[in-house]
Each structure stands twice: as C-alpha cells, then as structure tokens.
Amino acid sequence: MATDNQNATGFGEVSRVRGIVFEYLSLGASVAGLVALGVLLVYVAIDAFDLANASPEWLLTYFLTLVVPFLAFCLYSADDAAVTRRVVGVLAGGLVAVAGVFTAIETFVVTIPRLSWQLAYLFVVAAPVTAYLAYVGSHGRVGAVGFGLLGRLVGGIAVGLAVGTLFLVFDELVWFLAYTLGVLPAAALYAYGRWRAAARAVTAAAPIGLLGLVAAAVLRGVVRTYPSDLVIYLWTLAIPVAAVGALVVAARGSRTAAVAAGGGPLALATAGGFLAGSVGLPGPTTLIVLAVTGVPTAVYVHRVVDVGEGTVGLGLPLLLAAGVIVGALVVEAWGVPAPDPWLDASYVTEAPSRNAAEAGLYPAIVGSVIIIALVAVLSFVLGVGTSVFLEEYTAGSGLVGSLTRLLQINIANLAAIPSVVYGLLGLGLFANLLGLGYGTAVTAALTLSLLILPITIISAQEAIRSVPDDLRRGSDAMGATRWQTTKNVVLPEALPGILTGTILALGRAIGETAPLIMIGAATTVFSAPGSLFSRFSAMPMQIYAWAGFPQAEFRYGVVAAGVITLLIILIGMNGTAILLRNRAERGS
Amino acid sequence: MEPTQNLDAEGITRRQSLAALAGAGALGLAGCTQSTGGSGDDGSGDGSGDDSLSGSINIAGSSTVFPLMSAIAEDFAEDYPDVSIDISSTGSGGGFSNFFCVGETDFNNASRPIQPAEEELCADNGVEYVELIAATDAVTVVVNPEADWVDSLTVEELATIWESDPAQTWDEVRDEFPNEEIERYGAADTSGTYDYFIEAVLGERGHTSDYQATEKDNNIANGVSGSEYGIGYFGFSYYYLNPDQLKALAIDDGDGPVEPSLDTASSGEYTPLSRPLFTYPSIESLGKEHVAEFARYFVEQTTNEDLVAGDVGYVPATEETQEEQMGKLEDAIERAQG
Known part of the structure; x- marks a missing residue:
C-alpha cells in the first residue's frame, strides 16, 4: 500500500469533507423516501378513518382512555426511570414543538389541507413514541x-x-x-x-x-x-x-x-x-x-x-x-x-355499491385472500423445488453446468419482465390452452405464481447457498445420502431465508393489477366467489375502478379505505410469515 | 413431568375428546344433517319462479358504461342473491374482441356501436347479439372555471382546437380570445369517447396528437382545473357530479349555443356531442332465464332518473326508446328460448 503513495510526503492532508457530504447525502436519500411514504400513509389513514372531521375533544378522549393507559402499561413493564423521563419529555416537548411549527407554517407559509396540529401531533409524535414504548415494553416480563x-x-x-x-x-x-x-x-x-x-x-x-x-x-x-x-x-x-x-x-x-x-x-x-x-x-x-x-x-x-x-x-x-x-x-x-370512518364493519362485509356510503369490499377481499393463499402454496412449492434442484443436485461444470448457468440467467431475466407480459402468458396458457377459464381464481393464482416465481427462486437459492458447506460435508461424512442432507441439514438452515423471500414476493403478488386485467378478472362482483372456477374480483382491481369514479367520496374516502384494508391484510400475511420465520430461526 | 403423570393426563383428554366426539355424533344424528342434490349446474333455464333464479352473468366492455351497469347490477343482485354478476371494465373494443366475440361473456357494454371488424369476429365464432341502448351521454367540453372570456364554442372552433394540425393559441380560434397557448387534455385513443369525438366533430380532419391523453376522467379534470388556458373533453358524468370544479362550454351547432344538461341531451338539442351508450347481450345467453331477466331489468331501469342521472350521471332513456328496446329484447329472448 505504501508504495502507492509515492507522491505523498508523510501523511499529508486528507480532506474529510467528501466523506461528510456523502454521509449526509445518504441520510437525505433515506429520509426523503421514508418521509414521502409516511406522508402518503398519513393522508390515506386520515381519509379512510375520516380523521379530518374528528374533533379535538374526540381525539383527546381516546388519547386519554386508550393511548395513555397503554403507554403507562409499557412504562410499567419497562420499569426504567430513564425511559419514563425521556418519554414524558418527548410527549410534552413534542406537543409544544408540533403546535408551534404547525401554527407557524399555517400562518406564514401555506395552509395544510385536512390536517390539524392535533392530528399532526398524533402522527408525528404520539405514534412513534407508542411504537418505541411497545418495543421497549415488550422486553419486560409483564x-x-x-x-x-x-x-x-x-x-x-x-x-x-x-x-x-x-x-x-x-x-x-x-x-x-x-x-x-x-x-x-x-x-x-x-x-x-x-x-x-x-x-x-x-x-x-x-x-x-x-x-x-x-x-x-x-x-x-x-x-x-x-x-x-x-x-x-x-x-x-x-x-x-x-x-x-x-x-x-x-x-x-x-x-x-x-x-x-x-x-x-x-x-x-x-x-x-x-x-x-x-x-x-x-x-x-x-x-x-x-x-x-x-x-x-x-x-x-x-x-x-x-x-x-x-x-x-x-x-x-x-x-x-x-x-x-x-x-x-x-x-x-x-x-x-x-x-364517521369509511373503513368500518360494513365496508368489509358488504358488496360494492354506487353509493359511496354503502360501498363495500367484501367480495374483493375474499377473492384476494383466496388467490394469495393459492399463490403462497404454489410459489413456495415450485420455488423451493427449483432452487433445491439448482443448488443441490445439478453439476457445476460440463454440459449440465452450462445448461444450469443458462437456466440461471433466464430466471434472473424473468424477474425483470413486466407483469403485463405474465398476464398475456396467463391468458394464452391457462385461460385459453388449458381451459381453466377467463378471470377465474385458479387462472389468476397460476399467473401470479409464475409472476413471482423468479423472485422466490432467486431468494431461495441465496438462502440455500448461504448454508455453510461444512454442514453438508459433515452430514456426508456421517454417511447421509444427498436427500437426507437436503432434508435434515440444508432446508432447515435455509428456511428462514426462503420464507423472507417468499414474504416479499407475496407482497408484490397481492397488489398486482395488470396481469389480472389481462386474464379478464372482474372489476366488480357482488357476491363472494363460490368455487375456484368462478369469476372473482381482487382488491386492487376494485380499488382502481373506484379511483376513476366521478364522485369525490369514492376517490378519497372509499379508495383510501380500500388501501388501508389491503395494507392490513398484507401486514397480517407478512406477520404470519415472520412468526413462522422466527420460529424456524429459533429452531435451527 | 414424569411419564406416568403424562400418560394419565393423556388418558383423561382422550376420554374427554371421545365424549365430545360422541356428543358431536349425537348432534349429527339428531338431525344436523344436510343432503346435496344433483350436481348444481349453471342453474339456468329454470324460470318457474322468481326466487329460483340462479347462475352467473359475465359482463365486460366499456369503462364509460361500467358505472351504469354496476349500479343496475347491484340492485338486481340484491333482489336475486343467487345470481352472481361480475363486471369487467375493459374498454368497448377490448371487451368485444377478447371476451364477447369469443363467447366468454354474456353482455358487452360499448360507448359506440359495434364495428365491422368486431361483427366479423363475432360471426366467425357464431356469437349472435342484439344491440340495446342503455342511456345517453353528453360529451362535455370543459375549461378552467377562471376562464371567463369563453362561454361557448362553435363546432368549427372546437374542430380547430382538436384537429390534427391544431390551433396553437386561443386567439387563432377566435380573435377576441387571449393570445395564450392552448393546453389540451383528452381521451386516449383506446377509449370510445375518443372515437366518438372524432366521428362527431373532427371527421376527416383527424385528432391532434399534441395533447395529454388519458383513460381517466379525473386526470382530465385535474389537468384542466390546474391550467388557466386548458381545455378538455370527457363524458357527462364527471361534470354533472362535480359541477363546481370545472366550467362546461355551450356548443353551437348552427342553432345557437346549447349547454350540456340532462334536458338538452335527452331532447336531442345538444348536438353533435350527445351519444347513445349501448350494451350487447348475446342471444345464446338470453336463452338462460336469469340472463333474460337481468336484460329485462336493465332495460326497465334505463328510464330510472334517480339511478341513471342522480347516481351515475348519465341521461336516462326516454319512454319511447325504452319501449323500442324492450320490444327488440323480447324478440331476441323469444328467438333464444324458442
């Protein structure tokens, strides 16, 4: 190394400016994305729950009866005076700061639509503090x-x-x-x-x-x-x-x-x-x-x-x-x-309607849940099968090795193909050729499974590849067959990684609209599908249709409620998968 | 946890679950049984009573007719819960060529009459259909609400704005208009509204490509309300349900300016931009009683002003049109059910 610096005399001077600039640029990049996403979600939540019309008294009531006891519970569990002081400080200081900044912006710069300083406090200070406390509190026994x-x-x-x-x-x-x-x-x-x-x-x-x-x-x-x-x-x-x-x-x-x-x-x-x-x-x-x-x-x-x-x-x-x-x-x-929230019990149990107040998402929710369940099973089986074969059974050299590499490149390229193309494939292959029907749940599930298959395969391969070779050799040395090694050593070790990849892929599948439009999935149905071969609608299809309705209540309230429902189901799904993953991690 | 204790406990639970099992079995014997009939097929054809209607109805086609069709289907589905209706918003042409003319759907909605190429495709696949008028739409030309210098345009002036070699500034359209650049927002070329606008206003002169094209009325509305010298056109419903957001222009087709409204469109004064909307049931499907009943219900509802105008924002059909359509439909049903 020293020979590289022939021009330098001693240590010379090293500027730290570039490093510092780079650090703050990366910070800015990450904050920009998160803030934009946060603002979007806050507005969607405000629309879905009609929080813009929530009076300060209403917010205060539930803050005192629901949030404060929960915070107290977490503090009791954490049992840490430093945490308590910090939380109380942030909550009180945040109140003053948010109210002050918000009022200043409203008076001097621009009025902020559908947001009051109380709501801003709720989202900017109370929600993060609650999340932090829930995290801290969950480490205590209570x-x-x-x-x-x-x-x-x-x-x-x-x-x-x-x-x-x-x-x-x-x-x-x-x-x-x-x-x-x-x-x-x-x-x-x-x-x-x-x-x-x-x-x-x-x-x-x-x-x-x-x-x-x-x-x-x-x-x-x-x-x-x-x-x-x-x-x-x-x-x-x-x-x-x-x-x-x-x-x-x-x-x-x-x-x-x-x-x-x-x-x-x-x-x-x-x-x-x-x-x-x-x-x-x-x-x-x-x-x-x-x-x-x-x-x-x-x-x-x-x-x-x-x-x-x-x-x-x-x-x-x-x-x-x-x-x-x-x-x-x-x-x-x-x-x-x-x-009067848009997202209420009737929204998730009723059929779509032309009146925004009566509109519901029930048939589309059922459709999405069924498709995603099928997709999860199909893509997991196919994805894990393919990746195990590619990683554990194929040879690395010779003719087979070249074929494997070719296959590998193709899979990587498939991951970048636009989803509309998969829709066409589904239309041609599953709906027409195999006769599974236009816009049926089976056709949709198969199409979406193909769509996310490359992602599942690649992440499963990564997971399998990251299992240390020593473990395999150890198992071989015990006289285990390749099947026994794969079943008892490789898969259990790789399972958490495989599950992580599948979770991400499923998140993409549940929000897809383009392939569903191509295979002729219905925009609106009025009753939940009764069989795998009946036509169905999925949440993104219905939400997209509502977004084009002329009535403002649809474009803001009903669509926002749909987005929140989609997110809740997505989070539920991911939560299940994360629990399974953590269990697998603990097990191995 | 000694094994003996374990075993004992297990014994108890097994006994317990056996008891529970026996209970469940007794319940089952006590009459909690169901029996399945023959394999329930489409359930069509069976029109003995209203309650017995069941089966599925597949509808695709125009995104313009979609809100009207789903509003009517919603009411029908409430009356006949065993009939499952699904509606796809595919665009008029997409619906004909991908689904209707290959025999996959029972109805196709269209914001323009079926075209020769589509007729041919349907004929090739042996799909027969009947054309029903669903409602009337008044294509509405809108400008920014701030634009107080314009209230109406003649058809010729409208054509100068939208033709393939269009006017660039407003004063080229009419001398007293300001010398400002025109910003155009219109329907994308996949849309039936685009086809209709060409047919009604532009003819041979072609549609300009120098405009913001979109399938969604919202985008046109947002574009026009955001630019003071913008102009756009779209279906009547958006303007009718959001009258304060934009300013609709009166159109002068030689007999003085006429504003788009329910009255002027249904009386035929609002020319040349009022257009009929269609739905095409397939004759074969009309042979099934639940489809025929839905088609009848649909034609009945086309004069329902609360629904068609109030909820969806189109112009209801007149009584005469309705009678005519009903006649056509009944003929078709008779032919189908023989």
Whole structure:
C-alpha cells in the first residue's frame, strides 16, 4: 500500500469533507423516501378513518382512555426511570414543538389541507413514541406476557377469519371426508407410532392418509347425506384444535387445567357458533374464530399462570377493551362529534355499491385472500423445488453446468419482465390452452405464481447457498445420502431465508393489477366467489375502478379505505410469515 | 413431568375428546344433517319462479358504461342473491374482441356501436347479439372555471382546437380570445369517447396528437382545473357530479349555443356531442332465464332518473326508446328460448 503513495510526503492532508457530504447525502436519500411514504400513509389513514372531521375533544378522549393507559402499561413493564423521563419529555416537548411549527407554517407559509396540529401531533409524535414504548415494553416480563396474549387473540381471529374465508371456496364436504378418512387416521397412526416408538406405524401413516384422501374424493360423488356445516367444522377443526391445546397443557402436568383449556374454549366456540347461526351471522366462521382464538389463549394463560411471572400482563387486553368502552361512553355522554370512518364493519362485509356510503369490499377481499393463499402454496412449492434442484443436485461444470448457468440467467431475466407480459402468458396458457377459464381464481393464482416465481427462486437459492458447506460435508461424512442432507441439514438452515423471500414476493403478488386485467378478472362482483372456477374480483382491481369514479367520496374516502384494508391484510400475511420465520430461526 | 403423570393426563383428554366426539355424533344424528342434490349446474333455464333464479352473468366492455351497469347490477343482485354478476371494465373494443366475440361473456357494454371488424369476429365464432341502448351521454367540453372570456364554442372552433394540425393559441380560434397557448387534455385513443369525438366533430380532419391523453376522467379534470388556458373533453358524468370544479362550454351547432344538461341531451338539442351508450347481450345467453331477466331489468331501469342521472350521471332513456328496446329484447329472448 505504501508504495502507492509515492507522491505523498508523510501523511499529508486528507480532506474529510467528501466523506461528510456523502454521509449526509445518504441520510437525505433515506429520509426523503421514508418521509414521502409516511406522508402518503398519513393522508390515506386520515381519509379512510375520516380523521379530518374528528374533533379535538374526540381525539383527546381516546388519547386519554386508550393511548395513555397503554403507554403507562409499557412504562410499567419497562420499569426504567430513564425511559419514563425521556418519554414524558418527548410527549410534552413534542406537543409544544408540533403546535408551534404547525401554527407557524399555517400562518406564514401555506395552509395544510385536512390536517390539524392535533392530528399532526398524533402522527408525528404520539405514534412513534407508542411504537418505541411497545418495543421497549415488550422486553419486560409483564409486557411480553401482555403482547403475547394480545398477539394470540388478534392472530387467532385473523387465522380463523382466513380459514373461514377459504371454506367459502373449498368444498367443506370434501374436507369432511378427507379429514375423517385420511387426515385423522394418518395423524392417529403417526402419533401412536411416535408414542410407542413403533416405526412401522409411522411409515404407514403417509400411505394410509393418501388412501383416505383418494377414498374421500371418490366417496364425495356417492355419499349424499352429510352432517350440517357447523358439525363438520366442530369435528374437523374445533375438536382437533382443542385436543392439541389440551395435550399441550397436559404435558405440563395438570389434568384439570388440560380439560379446562381444551374444553372451555370448545364449549364456548360451539355455543357461539350455534348462537351466531341463529341470529343470522355466519355460524361456522364464528365457531372457527372462537376455537382458534380461544384454545391458544387458554393454553397461553395457563402457561403464564403456571410459570407465575408477569401475570399482571394478562390484563393488557382488558385494559385496552376498557379504554375503548370508556372512550365510547364519554363520547356518547358528552355528545362529542365523532368521525364517521369509511373503513368500518360494513365496508368489509358488504358488496360494492354506487353509493359511496354503502360501498363495500367484501367480495374483493375474499377473492384476494383466496388467490394469495393459492399463490403462497404454489410459489413456495415450485420455488423451493427449483432452487433445491439448482443448488443441490445439478453439476457445476460440463454440459449440465452450462445448461444450469443458462437456466440461471433466464430466471434472473424473468424477474425483470413486466407483469403485463405474465398476464398475456396467463391468458394464452391457462385461460385459453388449458381451459381453466377467463378471470377465474385458479387462472389468476397460476399467473401470479409464475409472476413471482423468479423472485422466490432467486431468494431461495441465496438462502440455500448461504448454508455453510461444512454442514453438508459433515452430514456426508456421517454417511447421509444427498436427500437426507437436503432434508435434515440444508432446508432447515435455509428456511428462514426462503420464507423472507417468499414474504416479499407475496407482497408484490397481492397488489398486482395488470396481469389480472389481462386474464379478464372482474372489476366488480357482488357476491363472494363460490368455487375456484368462478369469476372473482381482487382488491386492487376494485380499488382502481373506484379511483376513476366521478364522485369525490369514492376517490378519497372509499379508495383510501380500500388501501388501508389491503395494507392490513398484507401486514397480517407478512406477520404470519415472520412468526413462522422466527420460529424456524429459533429452531435451527 | 414424569411419564406416568403424562400418560394419565393423556388418558383423561382422550376420554374427554371421545365424549365430545360422541356428543358431536349425537348432534349429527339428531338431525344436523344436510343432503346435496344433483350436481348444481349453471342453474339456468329454470324460470318457474322468481326466487329460483340462479347462475352467473359475465359482463365486460366499456369503462364509460361500467358505472351504469354496476349500479343496475347491484340492485338486481340484491333482489336475486343467487345470481352472481361480475363486471369487467375493459374498454368497448377490448371487451368485444377478447371476451364477447369469443363467447366468454354474456353482455358487452360499448360507448359506440359495434364495428365491422368486431361483427366479423363475432360471426366467425357464431356469437349472435342484439344491440340495446342503455342511456345517453353528453360529451362535455370543459375549461378552467377562471376562464371567463369563453362561454361557448362553435363546432368549427372546437374542430380547430382538436384537429390534427391544431390551433396553437386561443386567439387563432377566435380573435377576441387571449393570445395564450392552448393546453389540451383528452381521451386516449383506446377509449370510445375518443372515437366518438372524432366521428362527431373532427371527421376527416383527424385528432391532434399534441395533447395529454388519458383513460381517466379525473386526470382530465385535474389537468384542466390546474391550467388557466386548458381545455378538455370527457363524458357527462364527471361534470354533472362535480359541477363546481370545472366550467362546461355551450356548443353551437348552427342553432345557437346549447349547454350540456340532462334536458338538452335527452331532447336531442345538444348536438353533435350527445351519444347513445349501448350494451350487447348475446342471444345464446338470453336463452338462460336469469340472463333474460337481468336484460329485462336493465332495460326497465334505463328510464330510472334517480339511478341513471342522480347516481351515475348519465341521461336516462326516454319512454319511447325504452319501449323500442324492450320490444327488440323480447324478440331476441323469444328467438333464444324458442
């Protein structure tokens, strides 16, 4: 190195200006993007929840009943005087600063549309502080328990709703037969085999299950009488979930608790299902939601009580619920004018309408959820299959090696192809040639899977490549076959990376419009799709159509509500995948 | 966690789940059963009673007719929840060539009559159809609300602005107009509105390419309201539902300036820019009772002023037009159902 600096005498002078300029330019670049995105999301949220019409009193009420108790909970959990001082300082200082800056801009520069300084405070100061505190609080024992319980409640509801949605399309009678004849016997055999260490039972589980599935498919055409939907879901979903929950609790050694943790939620779910059915709500979905929410919650509560640490945290859901109720009561009692959000219960349960106030997104939500579920399965299987083959099985040199490289280059190029082209491919291949139908859920799912396949493959390859070769060689040295090495060593190690890639790709798929337009997906449908081969609409299609409506309420309120719904579902989906990934990371 | 305890606990749960199972079974036997009928096909053809209508209706075509069609379909879907209707906004031409004329859709909406090439394609595929008038649209020419120097244009002046070799400044159009550059915002060439504007105003003189072309009325509206010397044209609904945002020009077709409005368009005074909107049901589909019923309902609703004008912003059909269309439709249905 020293020989390079022949002209330099000693150390000479080195200017730091360029480095500093570069640092601040990069900072500016990252901040510019984030701020733009933040402003966009803030405005979308304001439109969707009609916050522009929220009176300061209304905001103050909920700030005091909901946000402040939550912050207090987090502070209690963090149990750190320094954090408390900092948070109080930021909240108070932020209030003065935001109010001052906002008023100054409004008076001297320009009026800011649909934003008041209270809202600005909420988004600029209160929201980040809450997020920060939630993060800090979750590291304390009490906070971890509180968020764990909250997560199980919210997650259970989300999973229950998703499963209920999928059964709108998939034939629950086939599932009933398949479960009874295939899944249940196979699972029972497997469990028995593991318990008694009978290897033969374990090996037999898979073929028996397959046989049962085939029998189910055949019998579906023959059998005419079935239990009612509610009984089917009770038998195939609620009871197994409850049984697993009870087993988990029983493994910790308490019989009564096991019965309570399994039976309690089961009874509640059954009662809820029948009750909901009798008042006109969808009984089966209620049953599923209650079961998959109730059982994990009960199991978790038992564990927390059993361990005996941070039990206070169990009160968090109650605290929040109480905050909402008290807030509503105060608003009601004082007659505080409340905003009328576009995104409300009827928006996600009703069909589209020409009246902005009645417009709903329900059929499109169902369509999107079904497509994305299919895409997730298809692209995961195809993507992981391809990448494992490319990374683990092909040779690196010779003719095969050249072919592999050619394939590799093609896959990389496919990732850059515009989505419209994939739409054309879907139209030609799946809709026309294979006759899967124009604009059906199957055609859409296959097309979108192809669209994200290159991304999935490339990220899965990266993940597999990053598994250290030592591990493979170690496994080889133990005498493992290539299949055993792949299954036991490579895939478990690579799984977190593979999941990360799939999450990103799915996020792209759920927001795609162009390929859906090409394959003839409907812009608007008025009822949820009833089968995989019925025409459907997806959220981006409907949102795009609304954005072109002449009425201002559609272009601002209804579209904004659609965007928020899309984001919530996206976040839910990503959250699930991230949980799975973290679990896989912890496991390996 | 000794294994014995574990086993015991498991025993209890198994007993428990068995009991629960038996309970569920008893419930099932107690009458919680359902039976499936024959494989439920399209469910068409079965027109014995109103409640029995079921099946699917696929609609594609013009984005101009889309809001009207979805408003009517919404009401129909409320009356007949078992009929599932889907509507795609594909553009008139896209709907004909990609979906309707290959027999994939039951209806195609169009903001212009079917063209010879599309007729041929339909004939090649054996798709027969009937043309129904859905409503009337008044193509509206708009300028910035600040532009107080212009209230009306003659058809000739409109043509000078939009022809393929267009006027560059406003004073070239009329002497008293300001010497300022014209900023044009109009429909993209994929749109039926574009075709209609050429046919009605420009004819052989062709459409200029020196303009901001877009499929979305919002973009035209935003462009014009943002530039003081801008001009644009689009369907009536946007102007009708947002009258304060833009200023509509009266059009002089030789009999004095006429403002676009529900009255002038439906009486035929607003020439040459009022145009009929169409929907084309396929004859084969009309053979199914639920499709035929929907077509009837559609024609009935075309005179509904609250819906067509109030909610969607088009000009309702007159009683005479409606009767005529209903006659055409009934003939077609009779032919289809034989």
